[in-house]
Amino acid sequence: xxxxxxxxxxxxxxxxxxxxxxxxxxxxxxxxxxxxxxxxxxxxxxxxxxxxxxxxxxxxxxxxxxxxxxxxxxxxxxxxxxxxxxxxxxxxxxxxxxxxxxxxxxxxxxxxxxxxxxxxxxxxxxxxxxxxxxxxxxxxxxxxxxxxxxxxxxxxxxxxxxxxxxxxxxxxxxxxxxxxxxxxxxxxxxxxxxxxxxxxxxxxxxxxxxxxxxxxxxxxxxxxxxxxxxxxxxxxxxxxxxxxxxxxxxxxxxxxxxxxxxxxxxxxxxxxxxxxxxxxxxxxxxxxxxxxxxxxxxxxxxxxxxxxxxxxxxxxxxxxxxxxxxxxxxxxxxxxxxxxxxxxxxxxxxxxxxxxxxxxxxxxxxxxxxxxxxxxxxxxx
Amino acid sequence: xxxxxxxxxxxxxxxxxxxxxxxxxxxxxxxxxxxxxxxxxxxxxxxxxxxxxxxxxxxxxxxxxxxxxxxxxxxxxxxxxxxxxxxxxxxxxxxxxxxxxxxxxxxxxxxxxxxxxxxxxxxxxxxxxxxxxxxxxxxxxxxxxxxxxxxxxxxxxxxxxxxxxxxxxxxxxxxxxxxxxxxxxxxxxxxxxxxxxxxxxxxxxxxxxxxxxxxxxxxxxxxxxxxxxxxxxxxxxxxxxxxxxxxxxxxxxxxxxxxxxxxxxxxxxxxxxxxxxxxxxxxxxxxxxxxxx
Numbered sequence: 001x002x003x004x005x006x007x008x009x010x011x012x013x014x015x016x017x018x019x020x021x022x023x024x025x026x027x028x029x030x031x032x033x034x035x036x037x038x039x040x041x042x043x044x045x046x047x048x049x050x051x052x053x054x055x056x057x058x059x060x061x062x063x064x065x066x067x068x069x070x071x072x073x074x075x076x077x078x079x080x081x082x083x084x085x086x087x088x089x090x091x092x093x094x095x096x097x098x099x100x101x102x103x104x105x106x107x108x109x110x111x112x113x114x115x116x117x118x119x120x121x122x123x124x125x126x127x128x129x130x131x132x133x134x135x136x137x138x139x140x141x142x143x144x145x146x147x148x149x150x151x152x153x154x155x156x157x158x159x160x161x162x163x164x165x166x167x168x169x170x171x172x173x174x175x176x177x178x179x180x181x182x183x184x185x186x187x188x189x190x191x192x193x194x195x196x197x198x199x200x201x202x203x204x205x206x207x208x209x210x211x212x213x214x215x216x217x218x219x220x221x222x223x224x225x226x227x228x229x230x231x232x233x234x235x236x237x238x239x240x241x242x243x244x245x246x247x248x249x250x251x252x253x254x255x256x257x258x259x260x261x262x263x264x265x266x267x268x269x270x271x272x273x274x275x276x277x278x279x280x281x282x283x284x285x286x287x288x289x290x291x292x293x294x295x296x297x298x299x300x301x302x303x304x305x306x307x308x309x310x311x312x313x314x315x316x317x318x319x320x321x322x323x324x325x326x327x328x329x330x331x332x333x334x335x336x337x338x339x340x341x342x343x344x345x346x347x348x349x350x351x352x353x354x355x356x357x358x359x360x361x362x363x364x365x366x367x368x369x370x371x372x373x374x375x376x377x378x379x380x381x
Numbered sequence: 382x383x384x385x386x387x388x389x390x391x392x393x394x395x396x397x398x399x400x401x402x403x404x405x406x407x408x409x410x411x412x413x414x415x416x417x418x419x420x421x422x423x424x425x426x427x428x429x430x431x432x433x434x435x436x437x438x439x440x441x442x443x444x445x446x447x448x449x450x451x452x453x454x455x456x457x458x459x460x461x462x463x464x465x466x467x468x469x470x471x472x473x474x475x476x477x478x479x480x481x482x483x484x485x486x487x488x489x490x491x492x493x494x495x496x497x498x499x500x501x502x503x504x505x506x507x508x509x510x511x512x513x514x515x516x517x518x519x520x521x522x523x524x525x526x527x528x529x530x531x532x533x534x535x536x537x538x539x540x541x542x543x544x545x546x547x548x549x550x551x552x553x554x555x556x557x558x559x560x561x562x563x564x565x566x567x568x569x570x571x572x573x574x575x576x577x578x579x580x581x582x583x584x585x586x587x588x589x590x591x592x593x594x595x596x597x598x599x600x601x602x603x604x605x606x607x608x609x610x611x612x613x614x615x616x617x618x619x620x621x622x623x624x625x626x627x628x629x630x631x632x633x634x635x636x637x638x639x640x641x642x643x644x645x646x647x648x649x650x651x652x653x654x655x656x657x658x659x660x661x662x663x664x665x666x667x668x669x670x671x672x673x674x
Contacts, residue, residue: 104482106562106592106629109489124634136490175481204628205481208456238623251560251626252534252589255615259639260656262618271619273626276517276535304536304543305519334543335519356540357658 001201001212001219004045006087008197012181015170017163018193022089028070031063036090038062043089043196044073047219048081056083059091092195097183098150099123100164102171108133111171113142113164117150119183138172140165159192160184174212175205226292233285235274242267244367245296247286249274249308257302257360264357266364269296278308283316291324298328300363302356305335314341321348328366332359382554383529383574383581384472384498385448387512392446392470393418394437394453394461396428400476401452404517405429408450411514416444437468448472450506450515458502459484466495473565474515475501482628485563492565499565503628505535505557516557526551528664529575531568532587533560533627537615541587541657548661550668553581560627562591568598576606583609583667585660586651588642590616591630595642603649609667612651613660614642 003011009019023034024045034040044056051057056078060066076083097119105112113132114123123129132146143164147157163184171179177200185195206212220228230237236251240258244266248254251273258268270293274286290299303313310333317331332353333341342352353359391408395401396418406429409415417432417440424435434440437449449465451458451473458480465473473492480502492499500507506516510523517535522543528550532538538557545552556571558564568586575581584606588595595614602610617639619625621632632638646653652667654660 104486104563107594107597109563110486111483136487172483175483177482202481202483204455204479205483208481236624236626238620238625240618240620248536250534250536251630252532252537252587252615253540255589255617255619255625255630256537256540256613256657258618259615263655268618271623271625304539335522335539357656 002047003199008199012194015166017166020089024085026085028067031066039091041089041091043087044083045085046078046081048079054078093188094185095188096186099182100184101180102168103178113146175202177202238271240268242269243295243297245269245290245299247272247290248302260360264364280312280315283313287320297367298363301331303333309336310341311337314344318348330363382509383578385509385513389448390416390446391448392440394451397423411520413513416446437464441468450474455479459488462488471497473499474506478503482563501559503561504559507556509554524551527582528552529581530555530585531571533589541660544657544661550664562629569601583664585611587613589630590619591637596645599645599649610651611663612646613654614639
C-alpha cells in the first residue's frame with residue numbers, strides 16, 4: 001500500500017525525523033489562512049511517481065499566484081492518480097540534497113540502506129548509489145558508517161546518521177516495503193530535513209499494524225474497479241487487454257496458462273488466481289469477477305486440485321452456469337474428487353478437457369472464431 | 382533423492398489447526414514418517430495417531446525428529462521457526478503464506494547462523510515420491526524416477542509433475558522453494574544437491590518473473606552443473622509493475638522479466654521448454670543423451 005507524501009511525512013515526524021512545516025489544502029481559498037510567508041511550495045498529493053515532471057510541484061510568489069496555481073493543480077491527474085489535496089510548505093534554502101531509503105533486498109535476503117550523495121534523483125537510473133546491508137539485530141553504528149561513506153563531516157554526519165537510524169526504526173516497526181526520503185535536504189544552516197518522502201506498507205503486514213487498519217480502500221487508486229473488488233474479497237486479479245478470461249488456482253499455474261493462451265494465438269484478458277483450497281463460494285466470486293469484464297468472450301478455467309477440491313469448483317460452476325447459461329466456458333479440472341465433479345458437471349452440459357493444451361486451444365479457437373454463444377462476442381472476435 | 386527419505390522423522394507445528402490436521406492425515410496416508418506434532422496447550426492429545434506436544438523441544442526429545450513442517454498463521458511463523466531451530470531441528474518446511482518479509486529475513490538469518498535449512502515460506506513443500514511427502518503436494522500425481530525438480534510455484538509444479546508422470550518419467554525429489562521474495566533454500570542449493578544425488582539424472586527448474594534468481598542460477602549451472610537442466614519460466618505475458626499472485630512475482634524497474642530469464646537460460650546451456658508437455662519431451666530427450674563431459 002502506497003501512502004501519500006503528507007502521510008509519509010507525518011510518520012517520519014512521529015519517528016523523530018525533521019520535516020518542513022506544512023499544511024494540506026483541498027480548496028484554493030484555504031491558502032489565505034496559511035502564514036508561512038511567500039514564496040510557498042505547492043505539491044499535488046498523488047500516489048503516482050514522476051510528480052515533478054508532470055507539473056505536480058509549483059512555487060507561488062504571492063497569494064494571488066498561489067490561488068491560480070492551486071486551482072489548476074487540484075484538478076491534475078498524474079498517471080491516472082487523481083490529486084487528493086495539495087501540500088503547502090515554505091520554500092526552503094537548500095545547500096545540498098541527498099537520497100536515503102530503506103528497503104528489502106530480495107537477493108541478499110535482508111533490509112538495506114540505499115543512499116546517494118545526489119538527492120532528488122531517480123534512483124533506478126543513477127549510477128552514484130551506495131547500498132549497505134542492515135544486520136539483524138540493528139546497531140546504530142550502521143547509520144554512522146553510511147553517513148561517512150556519503151562523504152559527510154562534522155555535525156551533518158551525526159545528523160544524517162541519526163536520521164538513518166530513525167528511518168530504519170520506522171521501517172521495521174511499521175512493517176514497510178520502502179521508506180524513502182528524496183531529497184534529504186541539508187539547509188544553509190546545516191539543518192537536515194526530509195523534504196519529500198515515500199512510504200510503502202507491506203500488504204501482508206497491514207493486519208498487524210493497527211495504525212493502518214482500514215486504510216487500504218483509500219489507497220488502491222491505481223487499480224481498476226474490478227481489481228479493487230477482487231482485492232477486497234481476497235482474490236488476486238490483474239486485468240489485461242485480451243478477450244480470454246482466465247481463472248486458475250495458484251500463481252505459477254495462472255501465469256503459465258496465460259502464457260500458453262498467448263503462445264497458441266489468443267489474448268489473455270486477465271490474471272486471476274483463486275488461490276489454493278478455494279471453496280465453492282470463493283470460486284463463484286472469482287467466476288463473477290472474470291465474467292464482469294466486458295472484453296471477455298470466453299472463460300478458461302484451469303484447476304489442478306492439490307488442496308483445491310474439484311467438487312467445490314464444480315459446485316460453483318453449476319451455480320454460475322444457472323445464472324449465465326449463455327457464457328462460453330472451457331473447463332479443465334483435474335485432481336481431488338475429480339470423479340464427483342465430472343458427474344455434477346455432466347448434468348449441466350459442460351464438457352471437460354482433461355488435457356491442458358487442448359483446453360487452451362479450444363478457448364483460443366472459440367474466442368477467435370466467435371463461436372462463443374455470447375452475442376457481443378461475435379462482433380468483437 | 383535429496384533432503385528427505387522414508388527415514389526422515391517429521392513433526393508438524395500447528396498440527397491441531399485446520400490445515401495442519403488435514404495435511405497430517407494426508408502425509409501419514411502417503412507414508413511420511415510423522416512422529417508427532419506441536420500445539421501449545423494441547424500437549425498429551427493425539428492427532429491421527431501422532432502424539433501432540435506443547436513445545437518443539439519436548440517433541441524433539443521424545444521423538445528425535447529432525448524435520449518440522451510448519452502450518453502456523455503468518456504472524457506466528459517467525460516464532461515457530463525460531464522455536465524449531467532452538468530445539469535442534471535441521472530442516473524447516475514453512476508452508477504458511479503471507480508472512481511479512483521482514484519476519485522471513487530474520488528467520489533466514491537465524492537459519493544460516495544455526496547451519497540449518499529452510500524450505501519456503503509460501504511453498505508446497507518437498508516430496509521424494511514413494512518415500513516421504515512433507516507439505517501439501519498431491520502425492521498421487523508424483524512417481525519415483527530420475528527427474529529432480531526445483532520450483533518457485535505450487536500448482537505449476539503439480540502440472541509439470543503430472544506431465545512427466547503421464548509420460549512415464551518419475552521424479553527423484555521435488556522441492557517447492559516458495560513464491561516469496563525472501564526465502565530459505567534457493568535454486569543453487571537445490572541444483573548442487575541434485576548434481577550430487579546419484580538418483581537424479583535430469584533436473585527441471587521452474588521459475589517465474591521477479592527478482593534475478595533464475596539468471597544467477599543459469600550462470601551457476603554453466604559453471605557447476607553437469608547434469609542436463611530443463612528450464613521453464615511462467616509470466617511471459619505478465620504486465621510490469623503488477624504483483625502476480627506471489628509476493629515475489631513482480632517486474633519492477635524493468636527487472637525480473639521472463640525474457641531476461643529465458644535469455645539467461647539459453648546463454649548458459651539450460652534447455653528451455655515453453656509448455657508443461659514440452660518439459661516432459663525435453664526431459665525424455667535429455668535422458669537419452671549422455672551427460673555433459
